[in-house]
Amino acid sequence: MKRPKFNPKEAPGQVADWTDQRLGMAGSIRRQLLNKVFPDHWSFMLGEIALYSFIMLLLTGTFLAFFYTPSSTEVVYHGSYVPLQGIKMSQAYASSLNLSFDVRGGLILRQIHHWSALLFMASIVVHMLRIFFTGAFRRPREVNWMIGFLLFWLGFLEGFAGYSLPDDALSGTGLRIADAIMLSIPVVGTWVSFSIFGGEFPGDVILQRLYIAHVFLVPGIILALVAVHVLLVFKLKHTQWAGPGRTEHNVVGHRMFPGFAAKGAGMSMVVFGLLALLGGLIQINPIWLFGPYKAAVVSSASQPDWYVMFLDGSTRLMPPWEIRIHLFGHGYTVPPLFWPTVVLPGILTMVGLLYPFLEQRFLKDKAHHNLLQRPRDVPLRAGLGAMAVAFWLVLTISGGNDVLAQKFDISLNAMTWAGRIGILIVPPLAYYVVYRLCLGLQQHDREVLAHGVETGIIKRLPNGQFIEVHQPLGPPDEHGHTELPYRGWVVPKKMNRIGAIGPAVKGFFVPVEKPEEAAPVSPAPSREEITSGRD
């Protein structure tokens, strides 16, 4: 019997045949993957950045786990970083130093890991803002908004746990504050703190508990939620901007393969590349400069990672209001720390989670929506969003107010007071300004649709009056009006947008294409300077 010769050209087909014989999935793969249309817009890529950062976190984090020891057992450092040699420190800190100095390529992976975490949170926030301002969270996507919102807080927890693991002076101080936050919870606070730390702060179990939370518990939940998040986007199909041929009942764009998938793959590589560049070229969290955590040591400018800073800011701005209760001959305390670090995040979480439903109720809009809204078309939402951003900004700036006070030579107390007053004044102001901006933009859109684009040509009438010539966007109707309806999409406002400028000539040094009607009939006369089309 002759063995059939292996033909590499036929191999993919044979594998496909073999698989389909067993699973019978040719139809569904084509339907679910190949023939799936994605709308295209740059802002739809923001969530992907978070996804790719997360993949980078999993990869680099696994590497770090090969070397890190989550133990607070005290050891004497004998590694190669000279300034810390002979100093007593926890095994966790020593292993983090070894990872940075005595593992080939360890430092860059640690730094990529940290940068990825920062980018992960940043892209989540920007993605969330995009979803919010365009109304992409409306029915039928309320649940996906909630999942995304929870992902932010899980990322927050995950980041904080990771920040605490090296057990350097900065992360230890962060943990100390976390302990104080737990202690501030009425009735159960001390029990919560003692259960988590296994006794009084710092105890000797917290690092191993944070470690298992950081590498297993929280990332597991994040991974599961990310999977559901992406599956829901698949099932519900992506939202799209309004535009020609686009309705609430279709999706207009590219099929997933190869166009959309290629862009995604390219994007992932760009994200990975940038993270590698950041991790290699820009130092982050140089733990060896901070020294081991000691309860008595802290320095100024001890800031957490950026996504935690707003809570640091709210804590700094909180006035010293303590509630003391006397019950059954015993005094009870609600420390001021409770409000900005437990109650505030609690409120923010609930309001954020339920926002789609609150808006549905308030705007009485429970319909299905697949077309996005331009922020200007819903001034109320844009205003609320601006208010939230302003609120967050004031808190974040206050989270670094000591650094600002020092760099700009401002009184620290003045900074705190500016923040206290600012947190009350700036958000409503932002709401008002953005609300008015939206109305103004709306009005201008209508104006252009009614009267045409401003041409910049000023005409003097015989009676001496000056008018600007407008280019109407459509032919006049039987009444001589050119009023066009607003379609929820960009209205051209410059002549260039409606073809007043020719297509750009491509080519860096020399044009790659010659203009088509360039061939002169007769020998060209002396050439005139090319002007921009004005006569």
Place this chain on the structure above:
Amino acid sequence: MSTPDTEREAPEFDPDDPKLTRFDLVREAARRDGVEIVHYEPRFTQPGSKEEKRVVRFIALCFAIVGLTALAFIVAYVAWPWQYKGGANLNKWYTPVLGATLGLSLLFIGIAIVTWAKKLLPEEVSVQERHEGASPDDERKLTVATTLNVVDELGIKRRPLLKGAIALGLAPVGVAAIMPLGGLIKDHRSDLIHTAWKKGVRLMHDDGTLVRPEDVSAGGQITVFPAIPEGNSNKYADSPTLLIHLREDDAAKTRANALPINKGAQWQNYVAYSKICTHAGCPASLYEQQTNRLLCPCHQSQFDILNNARPIFGPATRRLPQLPITVDGDGYFVATSDYKVPIGPGFWERP
């Protein structure tokens, strides 16, 4: 749903028809999946045009850079000196070189793929119908019937005894499942109230030597720890104390201001306050000599040392507890008792 053209074609479509091109099959497949390819044309009107070649060359160049930088990364990873050495040397460039080579390599893969997708793939506009909202009514009815039949088969409604038995039987199991978390719970009755300080415990420096009055110059401050084994370790994270040597007139003011609870805690011109901030537990360690204020760098609470370490700015609400100190016969500082009130951040049961 789609143009009349495709609707007419649909019934007689034969995928084995030799006249069909591959793209005809693609279009038919898309049509069957509810996708209409309304616009599809190659990016370049003439294959092999100068502009197309230019894009292809650019992508090829990108991949060449990818290969070179990746190779450079591998070589640098293996051959570049990487061990830490003090001073300025080549080893310090190990991480930046790895980052630059690996980063550029990955970045150019991305640029190549994105360019490919944007400049070489055919222009396409496809329209896919959304099938959304609730399922059709008959589907829903059938599913509801099937689901309710499951309940009927179990007969839970007809058998109330089982209902009760399940409730009574499973409720404890549910609670039992979370019981192991009880292993986490720790009793905390006294830990937050007491520190390592008590009568007769001497003060020591971080290096373990005992503290004498002359160790601190007037207007200066040092951090001291209880002179017990591991007294300066995180095991006694609640015990770090700030020993301040006040100037003569400041010391008099402090003595005059002392609250009843702090009477007698001061030894001559020396006062000792808990270093753990009463707000969030950071070490309140920035001492402003001129104004005798102590600032906590975490949330900027400020304490007036001359007046019982009263909080005068920021979110802290309580004074830093004062450690009563004296000097013993051997000339060393010694505590005369523990702190009179719990140190550190507030908590619910704080007496």
